Amino acid sequence: MAEATLLISSKNYSSWSLRGFLLAKLSGISFAEERVSPDDPRAREELLMRTSSILVPCLIHGEVSVWDTIAIAEYLNEAFPEARMLPEEKVARARCRSISGEMHSGFAALRSSLPMNLRFRKPGFTVWSSAQADIDRITSIWRECLNTWKGPFLFGRLPTIADCMYAPVVTRFLSYDVNVGPLCQEYCDTILSWSPMKEWIADAKEEPQEIIELDLDF
Structure with missing residues (x-):
């Protein structure tokens, strides 16, 4: 019997649900998923970023x-605590919290211009300048972490809360054909090959297309 229940919305569109899922997987808690109906106002407001x-x-x-x-x-x-969701070393732990908070509260242009859609692929997509500024900041964060803590995850050998927070960005970069350079691409590949991420993406591809009427700006 599962210890917990995780309420989520769409696996294809919901970046926040993905983060919650990855965090639960990282902690090792036994949990059951319960999907909130796409007609539920909570789900629609989240997916429409309103x-x-x-x-x-x-x-x-x-x-x-x-x-x-x-x-x-x-x-x-x-x-x-045995899951070590934050790095053990003090400086790394502070940086992990800082960049996780920055992802949580920032990058509005990226969110609105490149919404998460795991079924979507747009080669040659033109990125607006405001979204490009967000991309540049994110890749700068990634490069600094990867160069300091040597990868393959942001803070070394094991995934942390920060990787859960930035994982949906990886899917956006894939969907919209964003060139992030060799080091950041290696990180993207690491995230996409992470077992919980592969599980989520496989489920998303099987999800009924019930939310096609969403007024997302592509």
């Missing part, structure tokens, strides 16, 4: 309900 207060994903663990991916990350890190 709200800053996102209630999906939500982790239900006993009497505790935790939503918002940063809150889920911190809760799971406290509940399962």
Whole structure:
């Protein structure tokens, strides 16, 4: 029997649900997924990026309900310290929290211009300058981490909360044919070959196309 339940929305479109799923997998908690209907206002607001207060994903663990991916990350890190979801070394741990928070609260141009869609491929996609600035900042973060902590994940040999937070960006770069350079491409390949990520993507490809009416700007 699962210890917890994770409420998610679309596996194809929902970057926040993906983050929650990866965080739960990273913690080692046994959980069951429960999908919120695409007609549910919480799911639609999240997928349309019209709200800053996102209630999906939500982790239900006993009497505790935790939503918002940063809150889920911190809760799971406290509940399962043996999972080492944050780096052990102090400087790396502080940097991990900082870049995770930056991903959580920033990069609005990237989110709106390159929404997550795992079925979508657009070779030669033209990236607007505002989104390119976000891409440049993200790849700068990645290069600094990979050069400092030597990969293959952002903080070394093992994945951390930061990798969960940036994983949806990897899918965006793939969908919209974004050239990120050799080092960052190696990181993208690492994320895409990560077992929980492969599981999510496989499920997304089997997901019914129930949300085709979403007014996303491509």
